[in-house]
Amino acid sequence: MSRQIGEGGNVRKTGILTLTVIFLTVIILALSGCSARVVDHQQVAKNEEIVIKFSHVTAADSPKGLAATRFADLVRQRTGGYVEVQVFPNSTLYKDGEEFDALNRGAVQMLAPATSKLSGMFPDWQLLDLPYAFPNLTYIHQLMEGPVGKKLLAQLQTRKMLGLAMWDNGFKEFTNNKRPLVRPRDFQGLRFRVMPSQVLVDQFAAVGASAYPMPFNDVGQALATGMVDGEENTISNIYTQRFDRSQKYLTLSDHGYLGYVVLTNVDFWNSLPAWVQKVLRDTLAEVTVWERAEAKKVNEEQLKVMDKQGKVKIQHLTPAEKEALQKAFRPAYEHLSEEIGRSLVRSVQPGAP
Template identity: 50%
Template sequence: MKIRLTLFLLIISLLTITGCGKRVVDLEQVSPEEKIVIKFSHVVAENTPKGLAAQRFATLVKERTHGRVEVQVFPNSTLYKDGEEIQALQNGLVQIIAPATSKLSGLYPQWQVLDLPYAFEDVNAVHEAMSGYIGNRLCDSLKQNNMQALAFWDNGFKQMTNSQRPLVNPADFQGLSFRVMINSQVLKKEFERLNARAVEGTFNDLYRALDSHEVDGQENTMSNIYSKNLYKVQPYLTLSNHGYMGYVVLTNQQFWTGLPEEVREVLESTLVEVTEWEHEQAFILDKQSLEKIVDSGLVQVHQQTEAEKKLWLIMLKPVYSEFKNLIGNDMIDYLEKMHSQ
């Protein structure tokens, strides 16, 4: 009788554990050999569109894989700086990065198409281009260096700031120096066309360079200007929307294709969802950041008029023809057709 009772309890225990023949896995208790760690490195603050989206992606992935996949986010250049993260990705030291598209120009000159002045009327035009011909062409170029684009995230349109005087007409740039992102020859040429000096510099060093007056000004989105306190050392702001700044979420292609299919599907579907959310947040943060900067009382803000925009375009338009061969006639033609519609 005692043996039967013991056997009965053992059977009940096994049925409880296996769920009547189906193996129940406690996904909250993932063994070390099953866990997948993904390092996500970026250079901006956590309270920016990219910073918020990276953290949201990490949180959702952990929830949806029940801890099997851990995305470790390293913001503010805490892991790798500008100019270092692409090499780190190729070497497998990180698995995801999200650089500004301009920073890919050292390897892929055609990515400078996104740096061209007044290339896009609004963010919808950017999304149309990146989900179509231009985006496909740019993504294809990454494959030769074992990289794969996973998503395109918005930051917003760039505005001009400086410490010397209001920037209203092209002549106001004369003799000033401006920090530009590394690798993009288009950005350097734009300031040269405005008779200003372009100085390449990393984002993490930007505040120091402005505060010490190593450079007079810079171009950036409102969320970056606010989150990095650039407005505190840049009393003049021109709302020009002269260029778009976006990010491409990149992974090491060999790493990505080597993931289990079910894990990759969760990551991809989550990225689609987070990308839509990120686009909304970028718009909201852009507006909120401008409001906070205006409320600070530290900055004189000038809204560019259509007449002023035309004057800037006269100075900057030759950049298109100068870089047509380097970027690609087809992509320049695509942009010009968009402008004519």
């Protein structure tokens, strides 16, 4: 009798143990359902995916384009296809003037506009357009990680935008069709395309030139038809958009910074699961380090290619020539100080007038 009771007890214990294992397995699988998707992409149905449309206006092989593609690939891998970032380069979805409205409407979920394009909504962002304000890119990175950068990024949320990362393109150079640009007087009477920033308009006005804000995707045509005589841009943009084929002169001035803010819609971001937000942030942080190094490498390599091709005459400026331009551009500092406050301008460059 005791043996039968013992055997029954063992059976009962085994059953309870089996049920416990099954129960714990179900709980673990439920809690790690997202991880299961990471393991097997095929388990993700199309109607379960989170789709993020990432629109930008530069070429796919520009530093921004390469970084956006890298970001999309890594996110797909790290979420097993649960999050799909679809990249639309070269204004294939929206032009410069249309992107912000598309983000607000939810037609796209991510953008990477140049900082200058935020200045219409947030005048303080013109700080980053000041000519010869920054000695190097590291200075700008530290600035954006400090109190000034935090203040600028916080302003974006008043328009339901969240800044997730800052990507470099590099320093801008001058191109034009009329003559080499070396001294301030060389700019007189010329017409330049600029991004929509009053600082950039003031910059050219200070040396007797005219500035015409226009969308990036219209610049090539404007240069080819003579609507404008020149423009300012990084080497990678000049090369990938083939501006060197319609411009005769390139001046390596390194006079202004061109960077991008990776943006998303706040409401969309808040709708994402916390683990997805973490994957996106962590991946962006990793890609940002890669993008900054890649932008430097791409600009250097493509300048060598343009020099070898010889389609555009390249002018190198001496430190004294850069200093003369910097002095000529000082009215842009004064005008911005009147608009946003002298203390804020000086926080970017303590020695600013």
